[in-house]
Amino acid sequence: MGGLSQATQSLGGLICAGVDTNATAIRTFSKNFPEAKAIQGSVRSKTVLLACVQAVKDRTGADRPWAIVSGPPCQGFSAAGSRDPLDVRNKVLVGVAHAIVQLQPEFALIENVSMVLAEKYGDRLAQFQAVLDSNYYVESLVLDSSEFGVAQKRRRAFFLVTKSRIELKKFKAELEKLKQPLVTVATALAGLPTPEVRPDDYSDEKDYKGVANHFAMQHSDRVKKKIAAIDQGKGPMSYRRLHGDRVANTLFSGNRAPPAHHAEPRSITVREAARLQGFTDDFRIYGSFSNQMAQVTNAVPPPLACSVLQLLMKRFPASPAAHARARR
Secondary structure: OHHHHHHHOOOOOOOOOOOOEEEEEEEEHHHHHHEEEEEEEEOOHHHHHHEEEEEEEEHHOOOOOEEEEEEOOOOOOOOOOOOOOOOHHHHHHHHHHHHHHHHOEEEEEEEEEEEHHHHHHHHHHHHHHHHHOOOEEEEEEEEEEHHOOOOOOOEEEEEEEOOOOHHHHHHHHHHHHHOOOOOOHHHHHOOOOOOOOOOOOOOOOEEEOOOOOOOEEEHHHHHHHHHOOOOOOOHHHHEEEOOOOOOOOOOOOOOOOOOOOOOOOOOOOOHHHHHHHOOOOOOOOOOOOHHHHHHHHHHHHHHHHHHHHHHHHHHOOOOOHHHHHHHH
């Protein structure tokens, strides 16, 4: 929905285009990045890639370095997903590699679950590497978002795709300097009012108590009592309760309910999930409640992406002429 894009924009980058097959994710992206071209389609489509090229030219001109940031579907690789090496969604990773070769950005940053590096996905990673080998160098590393200012344990693999070789040991040492103290759940959620129960005439364009995406599920009294009886940091998967003095475990989407609030007998709101992912409150998510929660939990935490991106962007600074044009 735009986690990598929000990270890029916060570092001064211009967002030119976004591609996704999911209509709701594209709507969320287009609303939050209105100057970018939102393209619903496959990254493996030549028409889509041509539209991306044109969007870059329209937004930045010809002489400004540009990059591709991508979070291909992770469900086929994830421990919480199918974990099937033959899952068709796994093909998108190789599709992104083909897009990089065809579009020739200065660099690319690709994010996925850490399980993507597991031995059983070796054939898929070999295909990915083979597509890029003649044009780019590829390095991979695994980072935990909780070490970079996100109130959530979330281990993610990043592929650094660059035209000149990166000294990975030096890159990791630079990342060490960017690590931050742990942000607890209570700190991340501080200041949000107790949410209203989602109304029957809910609109994703409307704020509730002045905060976008902040409304509660309608729990029965029985469920509220059940949640209230669960100690912080404990509980079954369907009602696991956050601990206010710790970081959250990895948020994920699916048929199970989102985790319960640490101090109130209810599930967390979409806005609270977004905060636990490191999104700012001005980032609005669109769609039905279940779809919003899926978008948030599938997103890349912007603060984590920022840490990697700022090091890559230092290697490929925009020219003075491009900066002057952008200011105009």
